Structure formats: C-alpha cells, structure tokens
Amino acid sequence: MTQNIEQLKAQILELTREYSRQVHGMNRPGNDADRPPFIAGKSPVAYAGRVFTEDEVEAAVSSTLDFWLTLGKEGAAFEAELASLLGIKATLLVNSGSSANLIALSTLTSPLIDANRRLRTGDEVITCAAGFPTTVAPIIQNGCIPVFVDSDVHTGNINVEQLESAFTEGQTKAIMIAHTLGNPFDLATVLQFCKKHHLWLIEDNCDALGCTYTMPKQLANDLGFTKNSPGLDAGEDFIIRYTGSWGDISTQSFYPPHHLTMGEGGAVNIVSSMKLKRIAESFRDWGRDCWCPSGKDNTCGKRFDWQLGELPDGYDHKYIYSHLGYNLKPLDIQAAIGRVQLKRxxxxxxxxxxxxxxxxxxxxxxxxxxxxxxxxxxxxxxxxxxxxxxxxxxxxxxxxxxxxxxxxxxxxxxxxxxxxxxxxxxxxxxxxxxxxxxxxxxxxxxxxxxxxxxxxxxxxxxxxxxxxxxxxxxxxxxxxxxxxxxxxxxxxxxxxx
Ligand SMILES: Cc1ncc(COP(=O)(O)O)c(C=O)c1O
CATH class of the missing domain: 3.90.1150.10 (Aspartate Aminotransferase, domain 1)
Known part of the structure; x- marks a missing residue:
C-alpha cells in the first residue's frame, strides 16, 4: 500500500513536470534553451515577473499532495536556509513584505523591549520620502511619527546629510528605510548615526536580496561587525556582508517581481538579538506568548505552569497573549516553492x-x-x-x-x-x-x-x-x-x- 502511494505520488509529479514544461515555457530563465523565442513588437517585455521551471511546480504540487498547508517542514527549512545564507540569527516567514515591515516595527513596541529603547505612541522614526508606501505605513499604524528625509537622486537612497536635522533627542528611536531598487543605502553613515544616538535600524531589504556592502574592517569592528556573511570575502582589510544583515531587523518580499518568489510572501530577518525573534513571532502568530510551531504542543515544557497577566495559575500557554498581534503566516506550499527559488x-x-x-x-x-x-x-x-x-x-x-x-x-x-x-x-x-x-x-x-x-x-x-x-x-x-x-x-x- 505504502509503495503504491509513493509510486502514485511519483507519477503525479512526473506528469506535473511534463505539464509545466509544456505550459510555462515563457517563465523559464531568460538564458534557458527551452524558452519560446521572443518576437519583437509582439511579445511583451515584462519589467519583472516569476521565473521558474518544472522544479518549482513540482515542489508546489508535492507539498499540496502532502496537504499539511500551514507552515510546517518546508517553512522551517526555508527559514533556516535563508538565515544561513545571510549569516543572521533567524528568519521568520510571513505572508508579504508589507506584513514583514509591519511586524518589524511592531516588534520594537513590545513591553519586552528595554523601557528606554521601546517605541511608544508619539515616538519618532526616521524614514525616506521616496519609495514604497508600506516601508512607512507601519510607523503610523503603530502610533509613531515618521520623520521624512530626502533622497539622493543618483542612488535613489536616503540623503544621509539630512539625518542630523531629522533627529530629536528623547523622541527619535529608530530608522526604517529601504535599499532602493537593489542599491544598498549608505550603511556606514546610517549605522554610525544609529550607534551615536542609540537607535534601532530596520532595513527594508525587500528589493535588495543578494546585495552586499563592504566596509573597512576597523569601522565595521567599531560598529560591532567582525564576520563576513557566509561564503563572502573582501580581503583582510574589509568586512563584507549582505544587506539585510546589518540592521537590527530586516525584511524581504517574495511577491513575483522580487529577487525570488513564492507568489505572495515575505520574511522578517532577525539580526541583532534572539529576543527580537520571540517578539516578532508573537506579533506574526496572533500575539500569543506561546512559541510552539503549528501542530506541536508544549515546546516550552511547562504548558500548564504559567501565570501571566491576571489569568489563573496554569492557564493553557497556547492561549496566553502578550501582544496585540496579527496572523500573518504564509502556507507551507509557498515555502516549498521558495526553497527551490533560493537555490537559483x-x-x-x-x-x-x-x-x-x-x-x-x-x-x-x-x-x-x-x-x-x-x-x-x-x-x-x-x-x-x-x-x-x-x-x-x-x-x-x-x-x-x-x-x-x-x-x-x-x-x-x-x-x-x-x-x-x-x-x-x-x-x-x-x-x-x-x-x-x-x-x-x-x-x-x-x-x-x-x-x-x-x-x-x-x-x-x-x-x-x-x-x-x-x-x-x-x-x-x-x-x-x-x-x-x-x-x-x-x-x-x-x-x-
Ligand atoms: C521597498 C519595498 N518594501 C516593501 C514592499 C512590500 O512587499 P509586498 O508586496 O510583498 O507586500 C515592496 C513591494 O514591492 C517594496 O518595494
């Protein structure tokens, strides 16, 4: 019986591959020999889009047949693979880049953050005037005040010369800006500014997966960076790291125009502290205090031994809420597609x-x-x-x-x-x-x-x-x-x- 089921799945997947080869030729990489020819004046030239082969379609169908649906083994594997590629502490999959930005900013409002660094209503967050709206929206949605800084026209990135005039002692708590169109912003100046004023940095890396930033070693060390991202090397005198691995938190989008896709999808990258992961996960998962993955119970080993808030002693940890959270998780099927894309x-x-x-x-x-x-x-x-x-x-x-x-x-x-x-x-x-x-x-x-x-x-x-x-x-x-x-x-x- 098991043998038959495995064979059946293998047959379905082989047919799936064949179907995809016949139907999705236009989505193959530009240099793929099996791509139908381009007819000038007739075929569209998209500015962006999904690039995939039968491998992604097979992964999606295989995961669909398993029918776990909610985040599971594919999600966990994708999170580990992306975190290890960037050389960061952890990655959390979410359902879009906008959700990732919302979670990243919300994380800094948690009561679990040190009182002097926690973002509260009316606190200020420096951001950029030119760009994508959901880099900015979470600041306002969380009751904070965006302080808009101009952009440099040659790079499309933040004009760092305006940083000092955007800062207000006691009010400014964070910077949240994007690496515009895959061009890293001036991380050295921004990070030095953050260090000087004890500010959080959220890098919106939605359009910039795979960019690198190289910094003279002494400066990088002064800012707390001693290691290259895995697999990168810029020589003895420099530290080289991927964008998205310099700020406290960074975000990714996996919507089709982005560097890799899973349809809808995004990620919150945890860079500076695992405490931020626990909080971000809580905001992603209904605001709950419990951190069990879907389908698992009692990861903390004391599910009925907590007493939090004014709840009765021993109240089920699965239903204890420490944040006003959301549910912003993607499907495991998306992660399965993303894992194939990550290889590309x-x-x-x-x-x-x-x-x-x-x-x-x-x-x-x-x-x-x-x-x-x-x-x-x-x-x-x-x-x-x-x-x-x-x-x-x-x-x-x-x-x-x-x-x-x-x-x-x-x-x-x-x-x-x-x-x-x-x-x-x-x-x-x-x-x-x-x-x-x-x-x-x-x-x-x-x-x-x-x-x-x-x-x-x-x-x-x-x-x-x-x-x-x-x-x-x-x-x-x-x-x-x-x-x-x-x-x-x-x-x-x-x-x-
Ligand atoms: C810089 C930037 N941030 C955030 C987003 C939002 O990503 P998503 O479309 O996945 O919500 C985008 C979307 O393209 C973007 O360009």
Whole structure:
C-alpha cells in the first residue's frame, strides 16, 4: 500500500513536470534553451515577473499532495536556509513584505523591549520620502511619527546629510528605510548615526536580496561587525556582508517581481538579538506568548505552569497573549516553492547584474538626455566598470531595476517615455509611490492631523525621482533579444525628437 502511494505520488509529479514544461515555457530563465523565442513588437517585455521551471511546480504540487498547508517542514527549512545564507540569527516567514515591515516595527513596541529603547505612541522614526508606501505605513499604524528625509537622486537612497536635522533627542528611536531598487543605502553613515544616538535600524531589504556592502574592517569592528556573511570575502582589510544583515531587523518580499518568489510572501530577518525573534513571532502568530510551531504542543515544557497577566495559575500557554498581534503566516506550499527559488538565487543575482550592465552599455550614448543611477559610494561608471575610493565602503548591487532620470533639458518627459514604452509592451515603472508626501493618503493625513508626520527639510531629491524617474526591468526572465529591443526602441524614441 505504502509503495503504491509513493509510486502514485511519483507519477503525479512526473506528469506535473511534463505539464509545466509544456505550459510555462515563457517563465523559464531568460538564458534557458527551452524558452519560446521572443518576437519583437509582439511579445511583451515584462519589467519583472516569476521565473521558474518544472522544479518549482513540482515542489508546489508535492507539498499540496502532502496537504499539511500551514507552515510546517518546508517553512522551517526555508527559514533556516535563508538565515544561513545571510549569516543572521533567524528568519521568520510571513505572508508579504508589507506584513514583514509591519511586524518589524511592531516588534520594537513590545513591553519586552528595554523601557528606554521601546517605541511608544508619539515616538519618532526616521524614514525616506521616496519609495514604497508600506516601508512607512507601519510607523503610523503603530502610533509613531515618521520623520521624512530626502533622497539622493543618483542612488535613489536616503540623503544621509539630512539625518542630523531629522533627529530629536528623547523622541527619535529608530530608522526604517529601504535599499532602493537593489542599491544598498549608505550603511556606514546610517549605522554610525544609529550607534551615536542609540537607535534601532530596520532595513527594508525587500528589493535588495543578494546585495552586499563592504566596509573597512576597523569601522565595521567599531560598529560591532567582525564576520563576513557566509561564503563572502573582501580581503583582510574589509568586512563584507549582505544587506539585510546589518540592521537590527530586516525584511524581504517574495511577491513575483522580487529577487525570488513564492507568489505572495515575505520574511522578517532577525539580526541583532534572539529576543527580537520571540517578539516578532508573537506579533506574526496572533500575539500569543506561546512559541510552539503549528501542530506541536508544549515546546516550552511547562504548558500548564504559567501565570501571566491576571489569568489563573496554569492557564493553557497556547492561549496566553502578550501582544496585540496579527496572523500573518504564509502556507507551507509557498515555502516549498521558495526553497527551490533560493537555490537559483546566485544565478538570479548574477543575471540581474549582467542585465543592468547590458542596458547601461546600450544606452551609454544617451547621457545628454538621461542621468543613470550609480551604486552608493561609486563615483562614476564607464565601459570598464564603476570607480570607487578603494579604501572606503563599497556596494555590490543585486539590481531590482534599471533607474534612469530624464534630464529637465531633454525634449521629452519621463511620463512621455513611459507611455511610449507601454505602447510597445515594454514594461517600466515609476519609482513606486514617488514622493510619498504627495500621495492622497499623506495629503489627507497632513490636513487632518498635521502633528502625525514630520519633514526633515526640503524634499527636492524625492520630487526629482518622482518627476523625472523611471525604471526598466533587470529580472532574470529577460532574454538578450528583449534587452536589445528595449535599447533599440529607446534609441529610436530619443532620435525622434
Ligand atoms: C521597498 C519595498 N518594501 C516593501 C514592499 C512590500 O512587499 P509586498 O508586496 O510583498 O507586500 C515592496 C513591494 O514591492 C517594496 O518595494
């Protein structure tokens, strides 16, 4: 009987693989020989999307047949694998990057956090005006005040020069910012600032899985970092670590455009202390005090021996709540898909870099019309690569997209270019919400409760990114023919003026 069941599963999975090979050819990696050909002008060029083969589909079906459904062995394995890749204490799977951000910020409000560092209603959190809304929303949702800092137009990242003016003694407790489009922000300056003022750092790493940041060893040691991320080495004088492994907590998104996908999904990475894991897990899992995984009881060994709050002595620990939590868990099936994707990550990261470089070279003659972005700390780009101050910090970008700014002197605007590309089915995006302060939700908030947000200075950079910016895809589903088509069409568009 067992033998038959195993054979049956093997047959289903073999058929699943065959089905996937026949149906999902367009989702194979861009360099896969079995991908159907690209037909210029007919086939769309997506800016991002799922890249998978029959391996992911098999993993999903296999997990579905097991029908455990809620987080289980696949989830636990994925969490361990991602944490070990980043070289951090732990990872918690959640159902989206936005949920990860919500949990990360909520974690810092817990009564289990030391009183002088705990975030309370009215405390301030420094964030960026340009970017994605759910990097900022959890600050307000938790009753704290976001203090908006401007962005650097060359990198799309936080303008660190405004940090001091955003700080208020006794009120500022944390910084929560994203590595924009796979370009690490200036971690050295931000971490030094956090150390000086005893602030938490939440890195929104949703768009930046696989980026690295290299810091001179002495500086890294002063900031408490003595080890490279596993498998990385930048020589004796430097420490190199993945983004998402420098702050106290970091977050990932596994929504399809991101570096790896499981459909919906995200992660909270616990970097600085295991105490944060226990709290984050509680916020993810209904706010409960108990930390048993699904389907398990009595992990703590004293399930009926707790007395907490004003509950009777011995009340079942499974139903004791120490936080106002949520239920933000994904399915085990998602984790099964994610585990296959994780194996592809090194190749995905490489391809993103190659695609960025290919677009940069193909558009290099258009510098009169466009400002092209630079990795943080790079001083210029040329055909022979980026230039850096070799003794200082460096970044290696796992590009989420290819950001360009249409110069104000150009005879066209970013939105004219966007419309043109859209008509040609060439996927492109603005830098998410642009200057978030101009979004209807923020305008309304400013009008109704002006004391609920603060602005550290002029938001000139965020406005430029909004008014002139546009990004193209770098995702590993792009083929060389697609990239050539994009380049050719942009060249023709510019020539037409
Ligand atoms: C920087 C950043 N943070 C958070 C998110 C939210 O992730 P999710 O879509 O999984 O909720 C995104 C989404 O793309 C993002 O770009």
């Amino acid at each position: 990550l090194p190749e995905f990261i490489n391809t993103r870099k190659q695609n960025w470089e290919y677009l940069r070279r193909g558009l290099a003659n258009l510098e009169e019309f466009f400002d092209f972005s630079l990795p943080t700390h790079a001083t210029s780009w040329s055909l022979s690569g980026f230039t850096w101050d070799e003794s200082a910090c460096q970044t290696d970008c796992s590009w989420f997209g290819f950001l360009l700014l249409v110069k104000p002197t150009s005879p066209f605007t970013n939105s004219l270019l966007a419309r043109h590309l859209d008509n040609l089915k060439i996927g492109n995006r603005m830098l998410f919400g642009g200057n978030l302060l101009k979004q209807p939700v923020m305008v309304q908030l400013k009008q109704e409760s002006p004391d609920k947000i603060k602005i550290a200075g002029e938001m000139t950079g965020a406005d430029i990114l909004m008014n002139q910016g546009l990004f193209l895809g770098t995702y590993p589903g792009l083929t060389q023919a697609m990239l050539d088509y994009e380049i050719e069409q942009i060249q023709q568009f510019v020539k037409s003026y």
